Amino acid sequence: MKGRAEHPGGPEPSQRFENIRADYDAYLFASWTWIPDYQERSELSRRLERWEAIVFRGLWPSVVLYRLDVWARRRGIPLLPVIADVLNRFLFGVVIGKNVEIGPGFCISHGSIVIDGVTRIGKNCSINPYVTIGLSTSSRVGLSLRGPTIGDNVYIGTGARVLGPVKIGDNAKIGANAVVLSDVPDNHTAVGVPARVIPQRPPRKGDDGEERPARSDEGEE
């Protein structure tokens, strides 16, 4: 929300593990979709439950594998990227190409996604199952390896396809099973096949402008 990050992938390899930390926080943030937060339990048991949900039910390990893949490629370590890639594909069905830059706080909710092309994804994006982000071979676009450029805090719904060199703004949302072939401006929602941008609804009373629930009602920290 403070503008696009300078380098969504993180400029230095030393920042890679901060990314993983940010990813974990993003999963912590999103984990209300898997487990309710019982306020009456003790702090430790709630933390353990969250951890179990993120590591064994969530897809945080797959994001870690992807970060490992990128880190090893930057360092020029042989074989490790291939292993990470194959494991990611085999265990979680997550296929992420070599030219993809993904910012910190990336959240894949249930796996089975494909991201390819020269693609940039900003900070705190969350992606749902069966999503394809990649290249378009339509005559309108021509032969190009440029994939979508996606801003910060973007939510991509189940089964959506984002194809070709389109630009998706910050805080945008893409509906389930939408096929996005044109740009989506900031703070807007796109739905349908092919996707059309639906007019922004006026802010309701009590909305704080946040797309996700405020961190305070998660009961973390």
Add this chain to the structure above:
Amino acid sequence: MFENVREDFHVYAKFTGVKELKGFPGASWINETRRFLAALWLFPFSSVLLFRAKIWLCKHHVPILPRLCDWINMLVWRVQIADSANIGPGLCISHGEIMIYGEVTAGRHLTLNPYSGMGLVHKRRVSHPLERFGGPTIGDNVFIGAGAYLFGPIKVGDNVRIGASSVVTHDVPSNSVVAGIPARVIEENDEMRELVDEEEAD
């Protein structure tokens, strides 16, 4: 659990196409065994078994094993079904790749095609944290096409067919066909083929 599994097996057994053997003692037993093996080898019957086992283990508060069932299900079939799903007997997962989350309640003979599933809606304000977990309530004999997704605390009636790649966000009346994004009723009073067992009909 075992009644559910028997019903699931009867649904899969219809698709196996095992030739009926007759005319010698124990023929029916051999038929059933061959059908069972065919359902296990050729169809994702094992994923349904794992799902039922997981629910049973969760009910009896067994640790770790439900997660193991989940992992095998995900690795082998890419089927992810939440612990909170309450699906009636006769569940048929046709080819795997299913994603079901939230407090889902489904009746008998639910058919799920690949890339379909049910999910939650991102609600901003709720009066109780558990309100966020409301999933669809589905009747009997519902067919969910490939890539179709159901969101939020909606009600789907009996004998409904949901078209491929549709997104269902509102209630669906019984005996209808819905399709599109968002899903609309395209046919009412549709006569769906009966999925009732021959043995039950007798």
